[in-house]
Amino acid sequence: MFYLKVLEITSLYTILVLGVYLMTGLTGLFSLGQGGFVSIGAYTAAIAYLRFGVPFPLALALAVLIGALLGFLVGIPTLRLRRDYFLLVTFGLGEMVRAGLLYLAQLTGGALGMAGMPKRVGLPLILGSIAVITFITYSLKRSRFGRDCIAIRDDELAASMMGINVYAHKMKVFIISSATTAYGGALYAFDILFIEPNLFNWLESAKLIIITFVGGLNSIAGVIAASTIYYSFGEFFRFIDVWRDVLLAVVVILVIIFRPGGLFQGLSLLPSRLRRKWR
Amino acid sequence: MNWNILLQQIVNGISLGGVYALMAVGFGLIFNVLKFSNFSHGGVVTLTAYVGFFLSRYVIANFIITFLLTAVAGGLAAVVIERLVFRPIRRKGYPISMLIVNSITVAMLVQQFFAVTLGADYYTYPNFIKETALHLGSLTVSKIYLLMLGISAVVLGALTYVIQKTKIGIAIRAASSDIFTPSLMGVNVDFVVSVAFFFSGVLGGITGYLLGMTFTVDPFVGSMILKGIIASIIGGMGSILGGVIAGLLLGAAESLLIGEIGAALTPMVIYGSIILLLLVRPQGIAGKITEIKA
Numbered sequence: 355m356f357y358l359k360v361l362e363i364t365s366l367y368t369i370l371v372l373g374v375y376l377m378t379g380l381t382g383l384f385s386l387g388q389g390g391f392v393s394i395g396a397y398t399a400a401i402a403y404l405r406f407g408v409p410f411p412l413a414l415a416l417a418v419l420i421g422a423l424l425g426f427l428v429g430i431p432t433l434r435l436r437r438d439y440f441l442l443v444t445f446g447l448g449e450m451v452r453a454g455l456l457y458l459a460q461l462t463g464g465a466l467g468m469a470g471m472p473k474r475v476g477l478p479l480i481l482g483s484i485a486v487i488t489f490i491t492y493s494l495k496r497s498r499f500g501r502d503c504i505a506i507r508d509d510e511l512a513a514s515m516m517g518i519n520v521y522a523h524k525m526k527v528f529i530i531s532s533a534t535t536a537y538g539g540a541l542y543a544f545d546i547l548f549i550e551p552n553l554f555n556w557l558e559s560a561k562l563i564i565i566t567f568v569g570g571l572n573s574i575a576g577v578i579a580a581s582t583i584y585y586s587f588g589e590f591f592r593f594i595d596v597w598r599d600v601l602l603a604v605v606v607i608l609v610i611i612f613r614p615g616g617l618f619q620g621l622s623l624l625p626s627r628l629r630r631k632w633r
Numbered sequence: 634m635n636w637n638i639l640l641q642q643i644v645n646g647i648s649l650g651g652v653y654a655l656m657a658v659g660f661g662l663i664f665n666v667l668k669f670s671n672f673s674h675g676g677v678v679t680l681t682a683y684v685g686f687f688l689s690r691y692v693i694a695n696f697i698i699t700f701l702l703t704a705v706a707g708g709l710a711a712v713v714i715e716r717l718v719f720r721p722i723r724r725k726g727y728p729i730s731m732l733i734v735n736s737i738t739v740a741m742l743v744q745q746f747f748a749v750t751l752g753a754d755y756y757t758y759p760n761f762i763k764e765t766a767l768h769l770g771s772l773t774v775s776k777i778y779l780l781m782l783g784i785s786a787v788v789l790g791a792l793t794y795v796i797q798k799t800k801i802g803i804a805i806r807a808a809s810s811d812i813f814t815p816s817l818m819g820v821n822v823d824f825v826v827s828v829a830f831f832f833s834g835v836l837g838g839i840t841g842y843l844l845g846m847t848f849t850v851d852p853f854v855g856s857m858i859l860k861g862i863i864a865s866i867i868g869g870m871g872s873i874l875g876g877v878i879a880g881l882l883l884g885a886a887e888s889l890l891i892g893e894i895g896a897a898l899t900p901m902v903i904y905g906s907i908i909l910l911l912l913v914r915p916q917g918i919a920g921k922i923t924e925i926k927a
Contacts, residue, residue, distance in 0.1 A: 382730055386737070431911040438670045438870065439911060441733065442862050449859060450904040457897040556856070557744065560737045567734045596749045603742035610731050610738075611721045 358477060364585040365480045366542055371581040372487050372574075373535035374562040379491075379571050380500060381527050382507035383437060387428075387444030388562050389554030390451035391532050395421050395539025396549045400468050401461060403544075410474050414540050421536020425529045433524045448556050455551035467550030468543075475545035483541065487534060488574055494530075495574075503527055561599070564606050570616020580617060637771045642888045648778035650884020651785030652843050656861025657868060657876035658789060659836030665809040665871040666829045669729045673714050673736040675858030676743035677834050681707040681841030682854045683747060686756045696761040700842055707838020708831040714739055715830040720823070740855060747852035756850040781843050788839055789877055792832060796873065805829050809871070863907060869917030878918055 370392060377383050399417040402408040408416065428447055432440040455462045462468060494500040503523050505513040514520045543549050565584055569577030584602060588595040609617050656678070663671040685703040693699060718739055722731045767774045796802040804825045807815045816822045840861075844854050864883045868875030883903070890899040910917075 378730075382728075384730070384733060428908070431908050431915075435911065435915050436870075438664070439866065439915070441670055442866055443908060443911065445859065446863060446904045446907060450901050453897060453900040457901065556859075557741060560741055564734060564738055564741070567731075599745040600742060600749065603738045603745065606738045607718055607735055607742075610727075610735055611718075614722075614725075614727050614731060 360586050360589045362477045362480060362545070364582050365477070365484055366538065366545055367585040368578055368581045369480065369483055369487065369538035369541065370535055371562050371565050371569075371577060372484065372491065373531050373538060375566050375569075375574065375577045376487075376491055376494075376534060377527055377531035378563065378566050379574075379577075380494065380503040380507065381524050382571075383433075383524060383528065384441045384563055385444040385528075385531075386441060386556055386559045386563070387447035387451075388535050389556065389559040390444070390448040391421050391424065391535040392539035392542065392554045392558075393451050393455060393549070393551065394424055395536030396543040396553075397455060397462055397468070397539075398536070399540035400471055400543045400549060404468070404470055405461065410472075410544065414537065417540035418533045418537050421539070422529045422533040424536075425532025426525070429525045429528045433528065434521055445556060448554070448559055452551050452555065462551070465551065467548055467553075469548045471544050471547050473544065473547060475541045480541060480545070483537070484578075488578070491574055499523070499526075557599075561602070564602065568602075568606055568609050568617050573616055576616050638892070639889070641772055642892045643885045644772060644774055645778060646885035646888025647881050648774075648782045648884070649888065650864075650881035651782040652840055652847075652880075653860045653864045653883050654789060654877040654880025655785050655836050655840045655843075656858055657864035657880045658792065658873050659833045659840065660858065660861050661865050661868075661871045661873065661876050662805075662829055662833045662836070664865070666805060666812070666826060667719070667723070667729075667732065668812075669732040669736065670862075671736045671833070672733075672858070673711075673718070673739035673743075674833065674837050674861070675855030676740045677707050677710050677714070677837035677855075678841040678844065678858060679743050679747060679852060679855035680710055681838040682845035682850045683751065683756070683841075684838075685842040685845050686758055686850050689759055689761075690756075694759050694761075700839075703842045704835045704838040707836075707841060708834040711830040711834025711837060712827055715827060720826075723826075740858075744852050744855055752852045756845075758846045758850075761846070777847060781847065784839065784843065788836065789873070792836070793873055795832070801825070801828055863903065866907060867910065867917055872917070875918045 370388065373391075374385070374388055377385060395417040398420045399413040402413040402416050403410060428443065432443045456464055459465075495504070502513065502518045505516070505518060506520050506523055510520055539554075561584075565580050566577055568584075569580035584598075588598055591598075594601075656674070660671060660674050663669070663674070681703050684706045685699060688702055689696075689699040718735050719732055722735065767776060767779065794802075796805060804815060804820050805828065807818075807820065808822055808825045808829070812822060815825070840857075841854065844857060848854075860883065861880070864880040865871075865876055866879075867883065868877070868879030887899060887903065890902055894902070
C-alpha cells in the first residue's frame, strides 16, 4: 500500500517532468515557469469543478485548454527572440501566476489554498496518462516534425536556413508542453486534493528542468527513471530528506560536467547528439 | 492625489532601484561575455547576505570594513563558481544550455543549503546608522536608502570606468563581441572570464550586503534576482547604462504601483508590461539586440 502511494505521487510528478522533456528535449527551450502552468491547470480544474459544477472530465479538458492558451499567449512575444528571453519571461510568468492566484482570493481562496475536490485520480489514470504522453512524445520525436525540432535544438540558424519555420515549430511544441503540464496540474488537484499558490515556485520549475538533464535530453526512459528516483527518494530516505535538493544539485553538476548525455545515457533509444553544439 | 506622497514614493523607489540596477549589471556582465543567463548570481547574492551578516555581527561591527570584505567575498565566490562549475563545461565546448542548467543548479544549491542549515531563523544586521532621516523640504529620506543609492552610483560609475578605459575592460569588451578571436590576439580569455566573474561577484556581494542590511536575511534573498533580470530585459540585455536606467525606473514604478494599486497587483502589472515591451521593442532601452551568431 505504502509503495503504491509513493508510486502514485512519484508518477504524478513524472507527468510534469515529461511536459518539460517534450519542450526541452525537442526544441532546447527552457522554461522556468512550468510551475505557473501546473498551478493554472490545477486551479482551472478545481475552480471549474467546485465553483461552477463542471463535471470532472470536462474540467480536465478545460484545464488543458487554458494551459495551451496561456502557452500560446506567452509564446507570441518570446519565441521569436533569443532563447534567453523565453527563459527569463517564463521565470517571471511563474511569479505572475502566483501573484495572480493570491490576488483573486475570492475565486481561488488566496493563500489558504483550495480543498474539497473529490478524489477522482488514482494510480491507473496516472500511469495510463504517462503511457499515452510517452507514446505521443516518442512518436513526435520520430516524425518529420520531431526531427525538424531536434534540428532546431541543435542549430537554430542552420535549421532555419534549411527552410524550417523555427517560430511555428517552437510554438507548437510549447503549446503541447503547456497543455501537458496543465493536465498534470489538474490531475494533481484531484489526487492530492489540496492546492495553494506557493506550491509550485520557481524552484519546483527548476527541478523539472534539472531532472530532465540528469535523465538525458535524448532519453525518455532515462528521464522517467531520473524523475522516479528523485521524487521517491524522500519517502525512502526520510532521515536525509531535507538535504535532498542539495544532494540533487551536486549530482547534477557532476553529471553535466562528466556525463553530458545524462546519467542514463545507455538507456537512450535514439543516438546521442548532445555533444554537438547549438547556440 | 497628494504630490508630496507621490514624490516620496518615487524617492523611495529610486533608492531600491539602485540595488536593482546593481543586480541587472552584475547579471548582464556575464550575459555579455558568455551569452548565458547566469542564475548563480542570485546564489552569490544570498551567500554574501549571510557573509555580511556574520562578519558584522560576530567579527567586527564596522560598516566600511565589513562592506568591503563582503564585496570581495562575493567576487571570490563568483570566481570559485566559475572555476568549478562553468569552466569545465566551457573548455569541453558543450552547448550553452549546459551552462544555464548548471547556473540554475548552483542557485538552487545555495538556496537549499541555507534553507536547511539556517533557514529556520531570520537574521538582522546590526544598526550601523542611527535611524535618522533627512528632511529635505517636505520629503523624508531615510539615510539607509540614501546610502544605498550613493553606493550603487559610485560602484556602477567605477565599473563603467574600468570597462571603458582600462586594459582589462577592453579585453572584457572584446571577449563580449567574440569569445574566440581575442585569444588569437594574445588575450588570456580564461583570465578575462575570471575577471568578469569577479566583477559580477563584487556587484553581487554589494547587492547581498545592501539587501541584508535593509531587510532581513533569509535563504530566499537571492530570488530578488528576478527584479534584476527584469531590469536587465527592460534595459536591453547586457547593456550597463540600460540596466542602470531600467533598474531605477523599475524601482520607481514598483513603488508607485504599490502605492496606487496595492502590492498584490503590482507584480502582475509589471510582468504584463514586460511581455508587451518584448512585443514592441525587444531590444529594450539601450537598443542593442543580441543576435544568434553562426
